[in-house]
Amino acid sequence: xxxxxxxxxxxxxxxxxxxxxxxxxxxxxxxxxxxxxxxxxxxxxxxxxxxxxxxxxxxxxxxxxxxxxxxxxxxxxxxxxxxxxxxxxxxxxxxxxxxxxxxxxxxxxxxxxxxxxxxxxxxxxxxxxxxxxxxxxxxxxxxxxxxxxxxxxxxxxxxxxxxxxxxxxxxxxxxxxxxxxxxxxxxxxxxxx
Amino acid sequence: xxxxxxxxxxxxxxxxxxxxxxxxxxxxxxxxxxxxxxxxxxxxxxxxxxxxxxxxxxxxxxxxxxxxxxxxxxxxxxxxxxxxxxxxxxxxxxxxxxxxxxxxxxxxxxxxxxxxxxxxxxxxxxxxxxxxxxxxxxxxxxxxxxxxxxxxxxxxxxxxxxxxxxxxxxxxxxxxxxxxxxxxxxxxxxxxxxxxxxxxxxxxxxxxxxxxxxxxxxxxxxxxxxxxxxxxxxxxxxxxxxxxxxxxxxxxxxxxxxxxxxxxxxxxxxxxxxxxxxxxxxxxxxxxxxxxxxxxxxxxxxxxxxxxxxxxxxxxxxxxxxxxxxxxxxxxxxxxxxxxxxxxxxxxxxxxxxxxxxxxxxxxxxxxxxxxxxxxxxxxxxxxxxxxxxxxxxxxxxxxxxxxxxxxxxxxxxxxxxxxxxxxxxxxxxxxxxxxxxxxxxxxxxxxxxxxxxxxxxxxxxxxxxxxxxxxxxxxxxxxxxxxxxxxxxxxxxxxxxxxxxxxxxxxxxxxxxxxxxxxxxxxxxxxxxxxxxxxxxxxxxx
Numbered sequence: 132x133x134x135x136x137x138x139x140x141x142x143x144x145x146x147x148x149x150x151x152x153x154x155x156x157x158x159x160x161x162x163x164x165x166x167x168x169x170x171x172x173x174x175x176x177x178x179x180x181x182x183x184x185x186x187x188x189x190x191x192x193x194x195x196x197x198x199x200x201x202x203x204x205x206x207x208x209x210x211x212x213x214x215x216x217x218x219x220x221x222x223x224x225x226x227x228x229x230x231x232x233x234x235x236x237x238x239x240x241x242x243x244x245x246x247x248x249x250x251x252x253x254x255x256x257x258x259x260x261x262x263x264x265x266x267x268x269x270x271x272x273x274x275x276x277x278x279x280x281x282x283x284x285x286x287x288x289x290x291x292x293x294x295x296x297x298x299x300x301x302x303x304x305x306x307x308x309x310x311x312x313x314x315x316x317x318x319x320x321x322x323x324x
Numbered sequence: 325x326x327x328x329x330x331x332x333x334x335x336x337x338x339x340x341x342x343x344x345x346x347x348x349x350x351x352x353x354x355x356x357x358x359x360x361x362x363x364x365x366x367x368x369x370x371x372x373x374x375x376x377x378x379x380x381x382x383x384x385x386x387x388x389x390x391x392x393x394x395x396x397x398x399x400x401x402x403x404x405x406x407x408x409x410x411x412x413x414x415x416x417x418x419x420x421x422x423x424x425x426x427x428x429x430x431x432x433x434x435x436x437x438x439x440x441x442x443x444x445x446x447x448x449x450x451x452x453x454x455x456x457x458x459x460x461x462x463x464x465x466x467x468x469x470x471x472x473x474x475x476x477x478x479x480x481x482x483x484x485x486x487x488x489x490x491x492x493x494x495x496x497x498x499x500x501x502x503x504x505x506x507x508x509x510x511x512x513x514x515x516x517x518x519x520x521x522x523x524x525x526x527x528x529x530x531x532x533x534x535x536x537x538x539x540x541x542x543x544x545x546x547x548x549x550x551x552x553x554x555x556x557x558x559x560x561x562x563x564x565x566x567x568x569x570x571x572x573x574x575x576x577x578x579x580x581x582x583x584x585x586x587x588x589x590x591x592x593x594x595x596x597x598x599x600x601x602x603x604x605x606x607x608x609x610x611x612x613x614x615x616x617x618x619x620x621x622x623x624x625x626x627x628x629x630x631x632x633x634x635x636x637x638x639x640x641x642x643x644x645x646x647x648x649x650x651x652x653x654x655x656x657x658x659x660x661x662x663x664x665x666x667x668x669x670x671x672x673x674x675x676x677x678x679x680x681x682x683x684x685x686x687x688x689x690x691x692x693x694x695x696x697x698x699x700x701x702x703x704x705x706x707x708x709x710x711x712x713x714x715x716x717x718x719x720x721x722x723x724x725x726x727x728x729x730x731x732x733x734x735x736x737x738x739x740x741x742x743x744x745x746x747x748x749x750x751x752x753x754x755x756x757x758x759x760x761x762x763x764x765x766x767x768x769x770x771x772x773x774x775x776x777x778x779x780x781x782x783x784x785x786x787x788x789x790x791x792x793x794x795x796x797x798x799x800x801x802x803x804x805x806x807x808x809x810x811x812x813x814x815x816x817x818x819x820x821x822x823x824x825x826x827x828x829x830x831x832x833x834x835x836x837x838x839x840x841x842x843x844x845x846x847x848x849x850x851x852x853x854x855x856x857x858x859x860x861x862x863x864x865x866x867x
Contacts, residue, residue, distance in 0.1 A: 135727040139797045142718065146737075150790075153710040160684060161703050167692045172626045172685050185677045189670030193662075193721055200723030207658055207722070253460040253586060255652075255730060257801075263810055264799040267726050268652060273462070275587045275655035294730045296456055296803035298469040299385035303805070 132201050132284045135266055136321065202267065202281065205242075209280040215241040220291075222271055223250040225301040227291060234308055237283055239315035244280050249273040254301065255294030258310060260287065260321040268294045283312040287322025334841025335769040341847035343764045346427045347414060347859040351762055352848045354410025354434045355755065359833065361402030361441060362748075366826050368395040373819040379807050386469075388805060389456070390448035396457050399743065400600070401485045402441035407751050408608060409433060409492050411758060412545050414859055415615070416499050418761075419539045422507070423857035425498035433491045440484025447478035456803065458597075459562060461589040462581030465569040475570050479563045486556045486563070493553040500538065500546060504857075511537070519546035521639070524632020533629065540625055540632060541618075544611020547635050551603035551642055558596025562589075587655050595646040602672060603642025605747060607635060609709065610679035612750050616702050617683045619757055621690030627682050634678045641671045648720035652729040661722060669720040676713045680706055697774050701753035704782050708745025711786065712738050715793070728796065735802040736792020736818070744825065745785035752781070752832070759839075764861065769838035777832040784824030791818035 197203050205212060216237065219230040229235060237243050247256045249271045256279065257268035266289060269279045288311050293304035308324070325333075341349070368391050375383055383391075413433070417424040424430060447453040451474030455464040464475065500519050503510040517523050518537040527533045538546070565584070572579040614625050625631060647664035650656040683706060693699060715738040719728045728734060756774070759766060768774060795814035800806065806815075837845060854861060 138723070139727060142724070143794070143797060146715070146718070146793075149714065150711055153707065154786075157703055157707045157710070160688075161695070161700070164687060164691050164693050164699070165695050170689050170691060172689050173681070178627065178630075178681065181677070181681060182674060185674045186670075189673040189717055190667065192717065193666045193670070196721050196723030202726055203723040206726070207662075252463055252466060253590075259799055262799075265727055265731065268729060269726075270650075270653045272586045272590070272653060272655060274582060274585060275653070277654050279654060292801075292804075294801055294804075295460070296389070296458075296463075298463055298466055299389045299452075299454060300469055302385045302389070 132282075133199065134285065134319075136264060138200055139264075205280055205282070209244075209278070212242060212280060214244040214280060217244045217246055220245060220247045220256065221250065222247065222252075222254045222293070225252075225297060225304055227254075227293065227304055227306050229291075229306065229309060233306075234288070234311040237310060237312045239286070239312060240282060240284060242280060242282055244278050245269075247271045247277040247279075249277070252297040252301070253295055254297050254304070255292075257292045257294035259290045259292055260319065261290070261324065262321040264321060265294075270295055284315055285317045285319035285322070286312050286315045287319035288312075288324045289322055330769075330838060330841070332842050334766070334844050335839045336767045338839070338841035339763050339766050339844025339847065341844060341850070342853050343861055344852055345854050345856055345858060345861055346852040347417070347424055347430065347857070348762050348764070349848055349852050350427065350430045350434065351410040351414035351758075353431075354406045354413070355762075356845065356848060357434060357438045358403045358406030358410065359836075361398050361406065361438075363829055363833065364445075365395055365399035365403055366822075366829055368398065370819075370822050370826050373815065373822045376806060376815045377809075377812060377819050385805060386452040386454060389454035389803075390452040392803070393454045393456050394445045394448035397444055397482075398441055401437060402445075404743070404747060404751070405485075405489070406434065406437055407755070409437070409488075411612075411751075411754055412496065412549075412608075413492065414758070414762065416496055416542060416545055417859045419542055419615075420500060422499070423504055424859060425495055425502050427857055429491050429495045433488045433495070436484050436488030436491065440481045440486075440488060442481070443484060444478055444481025447474050447481060450474075451477060453478045459566070459593065461584055461586045464566045465573075465581055467573055472570050472574050475566065479567050479570070482559060482563050486560045489552060489556040493549050493556070496545060496549050500542065519543055520550070521547055521632045521636035524629055525636045527629045528633045536628075536632070540628055541611045541615035543632055543635055544607055544614065547639055548604035548607040548611065550639070551599040551607065555596050555599040555604070558592065558599070562593055562596075587650075587653065590650065590653070591646065591656075594649040595643075598646040598649070599642055602645045602669075603638070605742070606672065606676055606679075606709075607638050607642070609705070609747060609750055610635065610638070610676070612754055613679055613683040613702065613706065614686075616698060616750075616753055616757060617686040620693065620696070620699050620702070621687050623686060623690050625682060626685040626689060630678060631682050634675050637671070638675045641668055641675060644668045645672070648725075651720070651722055651725040665720055665725075666722065670717060673713060673717050676709055680710060697756040697768075697771075697778070698753045700778055701749045701756060704778065705746050705748075705750030705753060707782075708741055708747070708749055708785065711789070712742035712746055715741070730802055731796035732792040732800045732802050732814075733796030736789045736796060738789075740792065741786065741789035745782065745789070748785075749781065752777075761860070763840060763844075766840050766844070769835050773831050773835040777828050777835065780824045780828035780831070784821045784828060787821035788818045788825065791815075791821065 218235045221228045254271040258266040271277045288308050291306045291309040413430045453474030501512040521543050645668045647660040648669045651665045791814045795811045800811045
């Protein structure tokens with residue numbers, strides 16, 4: 132199953148290729164605009180084909196990720212999914228408190244829900260690997276539902292950080308080794324201790 | 325001529341201020357103050373960049389985040405708003421071929437915005453008020469972290485900016501619609517329809533096209549100004565709400581922050597903020613590109629009706645797009661995340677794509693063109709948006725947002741490339757093309773310095789965005805502090821690019837000061853000797 136490392140590695144490659152294409156296109160345009168040559172405008176067919184391509188790319192991205200990024204369908208349908216385990220996390224006075232066991236022990240492939248509650252400010256709930264890369268996140272808004280359903284398929288030990296700014300006092304909100312995933316065939320090479 | 329003489333008098337006679345109309349002077353006042361605030365924002369950005377590389381001894385967390393709070397406010401309101409307002413207050417009557425409705429209101433606008441920005445900046449500098457520009461409830465009224473005096477100062481500053489914005493909005497629409505004294509009665513309703521792009525949309529379906537009463541750039545200015553006015557209402561309302569809580573606390577009647585629903589507040593606030601970020605920026609930029617393309621090429625715009633219809637479509641988009649900022653908020657309904665967050669946002673690729681296409685084809689039809697400063701900066705601006713808009717579409721996806729939200733990708737690859745490369749290079753292009761019109765023919769001091777400005781800004785802007793984006797993909801958050809060099813490779817590279825941007829600005833400022841001279845610069849702020857509501861001197865019009 133693809134994780135954030137796989138998805139972001141793909142993004143790095145795709146966006147880098149795209150960036151070099153548009154930089155080259157503008158460079159080519161700048162080179163030729165100062166030279167004499169054909170001056171006619173674009174034919175309507177070219178314009179409408181271009182618009183169609185933009186529509187396909189703009190909307191197609193979402194269909195693509197719905198079908199390839201694993202967390203999209205189960206995030207959208209999480210109301211209908213019965214979790215195997217629910218973890219309750221409380222935010223107050225710039226402190227993150229995990230109710231119950233710590234680290235939160237998760238078995239491979241279990242559907243777990245992180246149910247976070249803020250008693251004062253808006254915070255963030257982010258799961259991070261040992262190398263600092265992000266696994267997933269959500270906002271933690273006071274007076275609102277903040278539930279994130281997740282499935283881990285690699286063994287590892289993960290940290291929790293607040294991903295939202297909550298004032299200078301919240302600059303370093305972190306719980307080290309807050310989550311431990313066991314029982315998988317594969318290991319998360321960036322999350323091993 | 326000695327260096328000092330040139331510095332004081334300017335290049336080839338410098339600025340002939342006695343020939344300038346009040347409106348020319350006011351437009352330049354906006355631009356000069358806007359550029360100074362840009363320098364301040366760039367300096368603040370550089371301080372934050374350096375602090376992320378190696379913590380600076382004089383800066384603690386509260387100071388760092390107060391810089392982060394005022395940095396975008398100074399950049400957007402103090403700089404971009406000022407430069408755009410100055411240009412549009414001049415261009416609207418200039419293109420409509422009628423006098424401005426009120427010179428006094430125009431003069432008041434820059435004073436309110438400049439003073440408001442400075443007061444708001446003081447709230448950060450003196451009192452370390454640091455709720456960031458997002459003002460997520462109830463952080464702005466968290467009295468455990470911020471002082472009442474800091475909060476009130478900040479809100480007073482924001483109110484000043486909003487008053488200046490309302491004055492600008494009113495003046496622009498009155499100028500388009502009013503009938504100057506002694507003129508034949510103007511068809512206000514038809515002008516309004518044309519200005520909003522409604523006529524352009526209807527023309528799209530008509531066999532017999534109706535003539536447009538306002539030039540296309542005016543349609544873009546009008547459309548963007550509506551979003552600007554609505555945004556000012558939302559920000560002012562948030563300011564009043566926060567002020568009520570401050571006053572309650574001050575007079576011993578503490579109000580409960582739970583009386584305000586944090587998620588609903590966030591929705592309303594982002595609806596308002598996106599009228600700037602996804603509304604007027606894209607609309608104003610598209611309008612400016614069209615104007616620049618017409619001025620540079622000397623030809624009519626290619627596919628003008630489609631451009632006008634796209635402006636109207638952009639209004640629908642900018643009013644319904646806000647939810648892409650709440651895709652990681654689990655309380656936000658899925659329908660809003662998918663429809664507003666993903667699908668409507670995707671339309672920005674189309675509206676911006678249309679603007680890119682039309683601008684480039686308009687230029688292409690006029691080739692060969694001289695690679696002037698305005699042309700090269702315009703191409704840089706187009707490139708900036710070609711890079712930044714798709715980055716925004718990517719992060720406005722449910723799958724990608726889960727791992728990109730609040731990371732350096734958002735603020736680097738998307739926001740800074742859009743603002744620094746896309747918007748700022750477009751504004752530089754407008755400044756270069758308007759400089760001789762606003763100054764009645766002042767000559768640029770050095771073309772070599774202008775070229776250096778271009779390359780340093782372009783490479784610095786794209787480079788900084790790219791390295792911030794890479795750090796974001798490796799997990800670096802945008803509103804957090806890293807004091808142990810966790811992402812130092814990226815931060816050092818981004819810092820070098822940031823230094824290039826700052827150097828580019830210093831070179832540009834030096835070039836402009838040497839062109840018009842220190843005396844010319846001071847004289848902009850003295851009253852005009854010609855008293856007229858016309859935007860350019862009468863003899864200039866007949867040339």
